[in-house]
Amino acid sequence: MEKAIILAACAIGAGLSMIAGIGPGIGEGFAVGKACEAIARQPESRGTVTSTMLMGCAVAETTGIYGFVVAILLLFVIPSMFLAML
Amino acid sequence: MSEYLDFIDIDFWHIVMSMGNLVILTAIVKKFLFKPVNDILNKRKQEVDNFYFDAKETLAAAQKDKTTYEGKLSAADKEAAEIINSAVQKADKLTQDMIADTKEKMNILVKKTESDIETKKRNSVLEMKNEISGLVINLAEKVVRREITADTHNELINVAIDNLYDD
Amino acid sequence: MNIEVTGARILFNFCGVNITEIQVISWTIIFIVFVLCRWLCRGLKVKPEAKRQIMAEYIVTSVQNLVGSTMSKAFEFFSPFIFALMVLSSLSSLSSLLTFKPPTSDLNTLLGWSILVFLMIIYYKIKSMGFGGYLKSYTEPIAVLTPFNILSDLAVPVSMAFRHFGNVVSGVVISSLVYGALASLSTCVLGSLPGILSQIPIFQLGLPAVLSIYFDLFSSLLQAFIFCMLTMVYIKMAANVEQ
Numbered sequence: 001m002e003k004a005i006i007l008a009a010c011a012i013g014a015g016l017s018m019i020a021g022i023g024p025g026i027g028e029g030f031a032v033g034k035a036c037e038a039i040a041r042q043p044e045s046r047g048t049v050t051s052t053m054l055m056g057c058a059v060a061e062t063t064g065i066y067g068f069v070v071a072i073l074l075l076f077v078i079p080s081m082f083l084a085m086l
Numbered sequence: 087m088s089e090y091l092d093f094i095d096i097d098f099w100h101i102v103m104s105m106g107n108l109v110i111l112t113a114i115v116k117k118f119l120f121k122p123v124n125d126i127l128n129k130r131k132q133e134v135d136n137f138y139f140d141a142k143e144t145l146a147a148a149q150k151d152k153t154t155y156e157g158k159l160s161a162a163d164k165e166a167a168e169i170i171n172s173a174v175q176k177a178d179k180l181t182q183d184m185i186a187d188t189k190e191k192m193n194i195l196v197k198k199t200e201s202d203i204e205t206k207k208r209n210s211v212l213e214m215k216n217e218i219s220g221l222v223i224n225l226a227e228k229v230v231r232r233e234i235t236a237d238t239h240n241e242l243i244n245v246a247i248d249n250l251y252d253d
Numbered sequence: 254m255n256i257e258v259t260g261a262r263i264l265f266n267f268c269g270v271n272i273t274e275i276q277v278i279s280w281t282i283i284f285i286v287f288v289l290c291r292w293l294c295r296g297l298k299v300k301p302e303a304k305r306q307i308m309a310e311y312i313v314t315s316v317q318n319l320v321g322s323t324m325s326k327a328f329e330f331f332s333p334f335i336f337a338l339m340v341l342s343s344l345s346s347l348s349s350l351l352t353f354k355p356p357t358s359d360l361n362t363l364l365g366w367s368i369l370v371f372l373m374i375i376y377y378k379i380k381s382m383g384f385g386g387y388l389k390s391y392t393e394p395i396a397v398l399t400p401f402n403i404l405s406d407l408a409v410p411v412s413m414a415f416r417h418f419g420n421v422v423s424g425v426v427i428s429s430l431v432y433g434a435l436a437s438l439s440t441c442v443l444g445s446l447p448g449i450l451s452q453i454p455i456f457q458l459g460l461p462a463v464l465s466i467y468f469d470l471f472s473s474l475l476q477a478f479i480f481c482m483l484t485m486v487y488i489k490m491a492a493n494v495e496q
Contacts, residue, residue: 065419104365116333
């Protein structure tokens, strides 16, 4: 019973932690949209804009990655830890 | 032995080892890639600089030569122009002299001719006078022989003597 | 079907320290880079004849230009470190293409690198404003914010390590999930066939390559680049250099 509760709670927690994926999605969408505008306005600066955008996107992705790491921990690491504690 | 670490298993020695790996790789890259390549790049830069320096020196020398030759060339030009000028002047002078000479000679000749003509004219007038006077005398003698008398003869002589004085 | 997400495999124990496969892979990468450097720099000439010399010069000058333009000309001595970081990170991530466990999917490796960067940041901060000034900078703008300043400083290595770690691990985990799913799909479809034919995982043939291109090639190279860029920016900010 406790095992089932732990596993269920971990699964629910993993699902909830992936809500963190919303933020980077919206933010990167903004960034890419602005980059498209910039390229449309100045097509000659395409290379710089693209590399800067990728860099910024990768940095903005960090929070989403944190959520993902937490989800992975909850799915694969923490259940075994708690189950070992029981 | 086929054991696994945990998914997230923070281990001090592993951290130290990864740091050491990075430092070792940095040292390797620095010693075996960056240093020799930078040495070569610097050497090449030095060589190119030297090359440029040499080229500049050669260019300066060439320009110096050019200026000297140009100076020489302009001097030669000037000299030639002077020579031509002087030659032209000489020729002008010569011509002028010759013209003046010729004119003088011509004048002299003309004068001489004129005086010759004058003298000849006078001579011929004198000759003509003489001839005419001889003729007149002959004629007069003939006339006189035919109709002269002693009186008229004297009168005539007197008139002739008067005329003579008058002349 | 059972998917295990574990850490690195322990190969042997040396004086109480577990030597895992990622250490061996890291050493192999270092050895490969060493051999490559020796090969690239063999017979350098002032007038280059070999293609490899041009390649070596291109690598060196482009890394120096990147460092010079991101930090400053005075920090060009950092370029070997940046290049080593970039090569180690990208080759580690790319080793997953050869079905090894990439060293960058182990948190210890990335924590080691980011802690090294963190130590450099502290060194340059102390160098630029003195030890007293460095301690004082934590109490700015007011003394109450000291714990938050310390936390935000500590967040730098942790966020750097976890960013890279998360990106690589997400690739590894999703790849293993996809492989597991495709294997079970294969057994579902071909399971009724007799003998060895039921074991052929035909669906694993082409599809994971698409994922691999994103997670292994694009994402890992981008993360290596970002790790280097962040390192340069943080150190430049710490050293307070004028462009």
